[in-house]
Amino acid sequence: MEDILNKVNEAVNYIQAIDNSTPEVGIILGTGLGGLVNHIDIEHSIDYANIPHFPTSTVETHSGKLILGTLSGKKVIVMQGRFHYYEGYSMKEVTFPVRVMKFLGIQNLFISNAAGGMNKSFQKSDLMVIEDHINLCYENPLTGRNINEFGDRFPDMFEPYSKSFIELAHKVAKDNEIDLKEGVYVSVPGPNLETRAEYRFLSMIGADAVGMSTVPEVIVAVQMGLPVLAVSVITDLCYEGALHKVNIQDIIQAAAKAEPNLIQLFREILSQI
Numbered sequence: 001m002e003d004i005l006n007k008v009n010e011a012v013n014y015i016q017a018i019d020n021s022t023p024e025v026g027i028i029l030g031t032g033l034g035g036l037v038n039h040i041d042i043e044h045s046i047d048y049a050n051i052p053h054f055p056t057s058t059v060e061t062h063s064g065k066l067i068l069g070t071l072s073g074k075k076v077i078v079m080q081g082r083f084h085y086y087e088g089y090s091m092k093e094v095t096f097p098v099r100v101m102k103f104l105g106i107q108n109l110f111i112s113n114a115a116g117g118m119n120k121s122f123q124k125s126d127l128m129v130i131e132d133h134i135n136l137c138y139e140n141p142l143t144g145r146n147i148n149e150f151g152d153r154f155p156d157m158f159e160p161y162s163k164s165f166i167e168l169a170h171k172v173a174k175d176n177e178i179d180l181k182e183g184v185y186v187s188v189p190g191p192n193l194e195t196r197a198e199y200r201f202l203s204m205i206g207a208d209a210v211g212m213s214t215v216p217e218v219i220v221a222v223q224m225g226l227p228v229l230a231v232s233v234i235t236d237l238c239y240e241g242a243l244h245k246v247n248i249q250d251i252i253q254a255a256a257k258a259e260p261n262l263i264q265l266f267r268e269i270l271s272q273i
């Protein structure tokens with residue numbers, strides 16, 4: 001990936017040849033949360049498979065399209081389906097689309113994901129705005145020779161999630177009677193869910209929710225100076241008393257139940273920035 005900058009530029013050129021407008025906000029949609037797309041005034045929808053150097057989504061629950069259009073009056077570029085480390089991609093591949101969206105001109109990045117809830121005040125299908133994270137993935141997207149065009153060698157992580165977005169999210173949630181929790185997200189490589197002992201450990205080290213995405217994307221976004229808003233949908237409860245065997249269908253069902261609130265939250269926030 002030494003020539004990653006060339007690859008990003010080739011992907012950008014391909015997309016700009018199809019749609020030369022400048023998107024303002026990039027949005028990454030998590031598992032079971034693709035419905036936001038139904039509210040977009042779509043200009044172009046591009047299969048990942050057609051974009052130079054884009055990894056191709058392999059997980060059935062992710063449809064794998066880049067959507068350009070207008071949502072709540074803002075030009076958006078939306079990833080319907082993201083790339084996960086557990087699919088076998090390197091962290092540089094996982095985060096490649098974030099680089100591309102930044103080079104297309106986005107000024108903000110919105111992220112959603114499905115996560116397990118370890119905080120005892122959480123209920124299934126709650127929304128949690130991410131306030132901070134803990135990275136437990138063993139591969140980092142920034143390793144290797146630094147590309148100065150992307151940003152610093154040693155990016156600061158004091159405040160990876162925009163404070164003003166978090167405040168706005170709470171205000172919008174209150175105005176729309178959405179119960180919005182706040183907390184720390186810990187990223188694990190997956191693909192297996194955690195053991196009971198692992199959930200206890202993750203809770204002890206200060207995490208409120210656990211998932212298999214988002215953190216690599218946020219690290220890359222922060223390196224490039226992109227303000228981030230990230231919201232987890234709590235799809236399964238992972239604390240003693242509530243923890244039980246789950247399967248992926250339960251997780252998708254819990255995400256679907258929360259989806260209308262997430263859509264409303266993102267649409268309202270977009271209209272207010």
Ligand code: HPA
Nearest residue numbers: 114115116193210211212
């Ligand atoms: N663990 C890790 N990732 C997840 C979980 C979980 O419990 N739920 C949804 N994504």
